[in-house]
Amino acid sequence: MSNIKLATSLFSYAYEWNSGKYTLEDVIAETRKRGLGTGLEIIGFQSLRGFPYISNETEKEVKNLLDKYEFEPVALDANIDVGIKRHQKMTTDETVEYIKPQILAAQKLGFPILRVQTTAPAEVYQKLVPFAEKANVIMGVELHTPYSVDHPSVIKMLEMFKEIDTHVLGFVPDMGTCMRAIPDALLTSFKASGVTDEMIEATKEIWHKDISTPQKFGELAEKVGVMGATPPQIGRLNMAFSMNGRQPIESWKEIMPYVVHIHGKFYGFDENGDEPSIDYEKIFKVFNEGGYNGYISSEYEGSAFTDEFDAFDMVEMQHILFKKILKDLT
């Protein structure tokens, strides 16, 4: 029996939301109508005007919607925009101050976890521990590709976690870090820039190799260059290496006690309803064996490459797949 719970991240509806045709209530109501989990994840800068400052009015609105549509607030997503200034990166102290109001936003709205990002180093989160403890908000550092468990920044972060006795530090693994193939939606989008099938095949082949990403960039440039690829086309194809991680799924065991939430990223489905680029059956097995009993949020990423599909339909298909996997999990 597994205790892993299902949630939906409103990130999934980026395209629908941006069209201006939906209100916050519309997207939450539709998510409930289709039964897409018991938990909800919201991106502050996407759904809440004025974020990170939350008015009493917004607080009331969000809490009412969660209550009305029976969703448990799971995670609020912060963004750590260290490159906000044009020619200068934020300093450690500036980054600390940039995150503080976002922690208070999670506290005010009743979200137990604030998703934060690896753009801020371990030092920043270490400094924020007392503040987050006071607010009783967990800072969940998202491990998004290329930040897999063996990345130097992640190793440093884990060492820091182990040294500090607190409940407010954790990881949010994103399943785009441990993929089994490059998504078709991404490959198809390359064709719009004139990339040929032959170049795509070469890219796929190199992606599967056990060599470093810079080495992959080099090999790709050489191979598709001969096929006539232009520098912008090579740049597009390089995205396939930067965006799709190949960390072994079992490696999540190394950080398992610190996992506070999971991002169930996905791009599309095959005719059997399976996600060809991400092996969710194995993912659930590994986290279940590791004793994980938190949430996994659906995060539909396909709308970044195609508007062919309705995001509500896509999230529904992922929940059908997840429920089937959970049922078979013993």
Add this chain to the structure above:
Amino acid sequence: MIVPEKAKKTENGFQFGARLPYYRGISLSMVEEIEVTLDGETLPQSAVNITVHGNTYDLVQREKETDDRWEMGEEAILSVKKEDGLSVGEHKLGLKINLRIGYMPFPSIRVAEKKIII
């Protein structure tokens, strides 16, 4: 991302509506480039002002503005200076928006093209 219904002639050029081609709102300082083309002619970026919820910024002010945001789904007005004005009738409007994402190694670049009627 172009809202053609909001296109109209102004005293020193023309303006139109635009929505941010991204999944969340971002501070104006992260809008690296706004490139407008009209009937195939690329207009200088310094000729484009942006107005979000009543606040107008020129290129220099926009690059420094780290607090005010172009919110998700918000219709911004892009006003473009064009000395010889704009003739009545149909025009081909192109827009390229390049966003510097504070936490990503590569920018987000989106292009769009729409017909506008003046």
